[in-house]
Amino acid sequence: MPRIAFPLSLIALALSACSDSGAAREEIRVVGSSTVYPFTTAVAESFNNSRPDMRAPVIESTGTGAGINQFCAGIGPQHPDLLNASRRMTIGEFEQCAANGVTEIMEVQVGADGLAIAQAAQAQPLSLTRAHLYRALAANPMGRPNTARTWADVDPALPAIPITVFGPPSTSGTRDSFNELMMEPGCEAAWPAAAELEGDAYDEACVLIRSDGPYVDAGENDNLIVQKLVADPSAIGIFGFSYLEENASRVRGLPIDGTTPTYETVASGAYPGARPLYIYVKKRHIRAVPGLAAFLEDYAAAWGPDGPLVRRGMIAAPAPVRERSAAIIARGMTLSADALR
Numbered sequence: 001m002p003r004i005a006f007p008l009s010l011i012a013l014a015l016s017a018c019s020d021s022g023a024a025r026e027e028i029r030v031v032g033s034s035t036v037y038p039f040t041t042a043v044a045e046s047f048n049n050s051r052p053d054m055r056a057p058v059i060e061s062t063g064t065g066a067g068i069n070q071f072c073a074g075i076g077p078q079h080p081d082l083l084n085a086s087r088r089m090t091i092g093e094f095e096q097c098a099a100n101g102v103t104e105i106m107e108v109q110v111g112a113d114g115l116a117i118a119q120a121a122q123a124q125p126l127s128l129t130r131a132h133l134y135r136a137l138a139a140n141p142m143g144r145p146n147t148a149r150t151w152a153d154v155d156p157a158l159p160a161i162p163i164t165v166f167g168p169p170s171t172s173g174t175r176d177s178f179n180e181l182m183m184e185p186g187c188e189a190a191w192p193a194a195a196e197l198e199g200d201a202y203d204e205a206c207v208l209i210r211s212d213g214p215y216v217d218a219g220e221n222d223n224l225i226v227q228k229l230v231a232d233p234s235a236i237g238i239f240g241f242s243y244l245e246e247n248a249s250r251v252r253g254l255p256i257d258g259t260t261p262t263y264e265t266v267a268s269g270a271y272p273g274a275r276p277l278y279i280y281v282k283k284r285h286i287r288a289v290p291g292l293a294a295f296l297e298d299y300a301a302a303w304g305p306d307g308p309l310v311r312r313g314m315i316a317a318p319a320p321v322r323e324r325s326a327a328i329i330a331r332g333m334t335l336s337a338d339a340l341r
Helices: 007-019 037-051 064-071 091-099 130-137 173-190 194-195 199-207 222-231 240-247 263-268 292-300 321-329
Strands: 029-032 083-086 105-120 165-168 216-217 236-240 251-255 274-281
Touching: 029 037, 029 064, 029 105, 037 083, 037 292, 064 083, 064 091, 064 173, 064 263, 105 173, 105 222, 105 240, 105 263, 105 321, 165 173, 165 222, 165 251, 173 194, 173 199, 173 236, 173 274, 222 236, 222 240, 222 251, 236 240, 236 274, 240 251, 263 274, 274 292
Parallel strands: 029 083, 165 216, 165 236
Antiparallel strands: 083 274, 105 236, 105 251, 105 274
8 A cells, every 4th residue: 555645844744743742752642442442452563563663552442532532632742643433523523623723634434343232141141122222221211210120120021130231431432322323213212202302302311321320330441341241140231342252252242123243234234233433543643653654554454354453353344435444544635524514
């Protein structure tokens, strides 16, 4: 793949942006999604092995929301170069970046993932719908305070076991995806009148997660959720599909609306929890930070159907998406506000 070429004026601007803020950095710095973290880490390991003379990239698993706040805080060596994201940046976040001088952002879809709802392998098999999840976890299902304590309270056909769901915090892109892919459709299926609500009223009724015990904020560490499921077989957990694959002997995916999360159902979009995964890159950092251009090329070389990221649990994006993402890297194409509206 050809290297990224930029005008000399842009290179000078990038270098001055870094030098104005202090000494230039010699290592790539990445923040963001815990779901994308293992894939970016795999690329970093390959990058390191093939370039032992360069500093190892520093990758932090902060969650998408917290990562965006760091990424958008400014330009220069004290700010991250790259953001892992398990959901797309919003127009509000894009404008937040711009307000802090973070412009010329490259948006690269690196693959896909499934938002898995899982239980311990030894647990009584459970099959749920998005309406079940909404009724179990919404703070105000159908506009009323949630009193359900067992799955049988949600639906008499479900077992009378306590509702215990280990999931990500509100700062996580996985939580945002859960709201978008599970809670909102579940709300509208269970309560068609919700489609007429707007703004805060809709969020209160459809998106707000209950805080009285059944939903347990388990932090950004998805491996910890796996451990909690093994310790409590009556519970279910929410995390990325890659963690489901990595721990197939210990946990299994629940069918949601009749479809089980598998590589095939996520890749085809048949599984209702399928979602794209992204990295965001500061174009102005590419020439200022040693190895960043090569790191992006390594990423593009690794995300194919037979590539190492798929072996780590990523779902390869369709060929047209991969081609578009590779072109964004090769040509330094940047994201526009209109694309997010």
